[in-house]
Amino acid sequence: MGKARKIVLVLTVLMLLAGMVRLSGHSMAAEDKFKVGFIYIGPVGDAGWTLAHDEGRRFMEKQLPWAEGTFIESVAETAEAERMMTQLARQGCKIIFATSFGYMDYVQNVAKNFPNVKFEHCSGFKRAANVSTYFGRMYEPRFLSGMVAGMMTKSNILGYVAAFPIPEVVRGINAFARGVRFVNPSAKVQVVWTNTWYDPATEKEAAKAALDAGADVIAQHQDTPAPMQAAEERGRYGVSYNSPMSHFAPNAVLTGPVWNWGPYYVNRVKAAREGTWKSEDYWGGIVDGVVGLAPYGSMVSDKIKKAVADKQAEIVAAKFHPFAGPIKDNFGKVRVPAGKTMTDAEMLSFDWFVEGVVGTLPK
Amino acid sequence: MADSMFVSILSAAVSSGTPVLYAALGELVCERSGVLNLGVEGMMLVGAVSGFLTAVRTGSLAAGVLAAIIAGGCMGLIHAFMTITLRVNQVVSGLALTLFGTGLSGYLGKSVIGVPLSATFHQVPIPGLSSIPVIGTVLFKHDLLVYLTYIVVPFLWFYLYRTRPGLHLRSVGESPETADALGVNVFSIRYASAVAGGMLAGLGGAYLSLAYAPSWLENMTAGRGWIAVALVIFAVWDPFRAMLGAYLFGGIDALGFRMQVMGSGVSSFFLKMMPYVFTIVVLIIVTATAARRSSRAPEALGTPYERE
Numbered sequence: 001m002g003k004a005r006k007i008v009l010v011l012t013v014l015m016l017l018a019g020m021v022r023l024s025g026h027s028m029a030a031e032d033k034f035k036v037g038f039i040y041i042g043p044v045g046d047a048g049w050t051l052a053h054d055e056g057r058r059f060m061e062k063q064l065p066w067a068e069g070t071f072i073e074s075v076a077e078t079a080e081a082e083r084m085m086t087q088l089a090r091q092g093c094k095i096i097f098a099t100s101f102g103y104m105d106y107v108q109n110v111a112k113n114f115p116n117v118k119f120e121h122c123s124g125f126k127r128a129a130n131v132s133t134y135f136g137r138m139y140e141p142r143f144l145s146g147m148v149a150g151m152m153t154k155s156n157i158l159g160y161v162a163a164f165p166i167p168e169v170v171r172g173i174n175a176f177a178r179g180v181r182f183v184n185p186s187a188k189v190q191v192v193w194t195n196t197w198y199d200p201a202t203e204k205e206a207a208k209a210a211l212d213a214g215a216d217v218i219a220q221h222q223d224t225p226a227p228m229q230a231a232e233e234r235g236r237y238g239v240s241y242n243s244p245m246s247h248f249a250p251n252a253v254l255t256g257p258v259w260n261w262g263p264y265y266v267n268r269v270k271a272a273r274e275g276t277w278k279s280e281d282y283w284g285g286i287v288d289g290v291v292g293l294a295p296y297g298s299m300v301s302d303k304i305k306k307a308v309a310d311k312q313a314e315i316v317a318a319k320f321h322p323f324a325g326p327i328k329d330n331f332g333k334v335r336v337p338a339g340k341t342m343t344d345a346e347m348l349s350f351d352w353f354v355e356g357v358v359g360t361l362p363k
Numbered sequence: 364m365a366d367s368m369f370v371s372i373l374s375a376a377v378s379s380g381t382p383v384l385y386a387a388l389g390e391l392v393c394e395r396s397g398v399l400n401l402g403v404e405g406m407m408l409v410g411a412v413s414g415f416l417t418a419v420r421t422g423s424l425a426a427g428v429l430a431a432i433i434a435g436g437c438m439g440l441i442h443a444f445m446t447i448t449l450r451v452n453q454v455v456s457g458l459a460l461t462l463f464g465t466g467l468s469g470y471l472g473k474s475v476i477g478v479p480l481s482a483t484f485h486q487v488p489i490p491g492l493s494s495i496p497v498i499g500t501v502l503f504k505h506d507l508l509v510y511l512t513y514i515v516v517p518f519l520w521f522y523l524y525r526t527r528p529g530l531h532l533r534s535v536g537e538s539p540e541t542a543d544a545l546g547v548n549v550f551s552i553r554y555a556s557a558v559a560g561g562m563l564a565g566l567g568g569a570y571l572s573l574a575y576a577p578s579w580l581e582n583m584t585a586g587r588g589w590i591a592v593a594l595v596i597f598a599v600w601d602p603f604r605a606m607l608g609a610y611l612f613g614g615i616d617a618l619g620f621r622m623q624v625m626g627s628g629v630s631s632f633f634l635k636m637m638p639y640v641f642t643i644v645v646l647i648i649v650t651a652t653a654a655r656r657s658s659r660a661p662e663a664l665g666t667p668y669e670r671e
């Protein structure tokens with residue numbers, strides 16, 4: 001066999017294999033259905049961020065029998081995203097959801113080429129006539145989960161296994177710490193950065209470091225349940241994230257902030273079909289149902305559940321805001337004076353920790 | 364306090380270094396015979412998912428480990444067939460297997476995501492040895508798969524440097540023509556090494572899914588296969604140095620997290636970079652001292668062997 005033929009053979013195999021990986025979740029859309037595309041940053045089996053989006057897709061398909069979802073998983077935040085979205089648009093998708101921050105510029109590029117296709121970019125800030133952005137006020141359930149953790153802790157040290165030092169993650173840590181300190185002013189939140197979104201072994205190790213330092217509740221921001229499993233092994237508690245994770249660590253998980261994209265996807269797909277879709281910037285809260293708390297573990301008492309439910313009702317009624325002043329940073333400086341509430345823009349650019357957080361922000 | 368922190372870092376270094384160590388030992392054997400295997404990541408994943416699936420279905424950890432070894436071995440066999448029989452470019456075949464393994468493991472594992480394992484590897488402190496201060500906790504309070512490396516590493520070293528088959532294996536990696544002329548079967552040795560390499564990578568994957576995590580998540584190796592490839596260079600193709608390197612790589616994470624908790628100002632990004640800096644430094648040293656026979660890459664590494 002000639003060398004050139006061999007190389008062609010191997011390249012063909014390589015392409016086929018790559019195709020298998022990329023399109024493993026590709027479903028054959030029926031011709032007459034309204035096609036909806038999704039690109040995911042991780043595998044559907046991540047048990048976290050991507051799973052939550054995929055559950056949203058399935059919810060949408062159930063609610064709207066005339067719609068057909070197609071997804072491509074594990075799409076890198078590179079020009080590959082552009083190729084995948086182009087592919088979806090060519091297949092006839094009328095609306096495409098891009099579910100990771102790093103897709104932002106690629107969404108803009110593809111949207112220019114397909115002016116009749118609607119694009120929805122999760123967590124970004126660049127819009128266009130046919131590009132909307134959407135996200136959720138995750139800080140609301142984060143605050144509530146902090147209250148649960150603050151009432152459950154005995155050591156008054158809470159570990160927070162944090163992903164990357166970006167505003168979204170910092171906002172989560174701060175909201176959690178505000179919740180903790182709201183019910184337990186002497187408690188501290190110890191932050192450990194992993195600089196990963198998805199590395200179970202590393203995230204577990206980070207949780208262990210916090211547990212070694214005396215933390216008896218572990219909260220997390222990554223897309224895997226590994227920190228919860230670390231808490232379970234040590235007989236401590238955990239506050240999960242993204243999707244309900246109690247089946248991974250039934251004795252540890254108290255609750256956790258979760259995404260619930262389904263209703264939003266239903267609304268937007270419906271609007272796209274009926275021609276009422278408009279470009280907008282959506283940032284939904286508990287009141288919209290896009291974020292919430294996972295079911296409680298059996299160790300959480302009714303008293304705690306009642307306190308959290310009351311606070312949740314206040315948040316929904318806009319009577320309480322987790323970032324209403326006075327707020328001090330973790331050096332004791334007043335950042336938000338009494339009577340003021342942080343604006344969306346301020347919350348979206350968080351680069352400091354609130355009082356009660358122990359740790360540094362890598363710069 | 365500082366003392367127990369020190370011990371817990373070292374102990375974490377051993378347990379988080381173990382999966383990388385298995386994979387690196389596999390890569391080492393494979394490369395010593397002249398076959399570069401860049402499919403380690405995929406082989407680890409296939410091993411991890413096969414081990415986990417089998418352990419869930421049968422409830423037996425031993426069966427899980429065995430399945431992981433066999434699955435890894437099959438992946439190694441594919442690599443051997445592609446690179447030794449078809450003489451395909453080793454880099455391309457390895458990369459293809461990483462992609463293939465990632466996709467295949469994700470597909471096979473769909474049904475067991477979030478499924479708890481009834482039996483997992485537990486710590487089995489070795490009586491006597493585990494009560495030695497510091498060393499006891501660091502080395503002898505782990506699970507059986509960690510202890511297995513204490514046997515595999517010296518065995519591999521002895522096999523490679525002190526036995527005739529080991530000499531043959533190394534000679535095939537250095538100069539397959541000479542070995543062939545002397546009556547050594549280059550093809551069968553390279554096949555066996557590639558398969559053994561796959562088996563060890565599969566075992567490394569099983570350590571993640573059955574002992575370290577223990578659970579199955581897609582892509583759970585998160586790049587450890589690639590670290591293993593770098594580690595072999597770091598270890599200059601020596602099993603004992605691979606062990607040291609694996610613990611170093613494993614320990615950096617554990618150290619980094621504990622330094623954060625202690626409030627040290629060192630950036631976590633900086634610490635994460637260190638193993639790779641070490642690897643580059645070792646590469647430079649290896650290249651600079653290439654004249655010394657003991658410390659360089661196998662001569663025929665990466666070149667398919669074709670009988671004249």
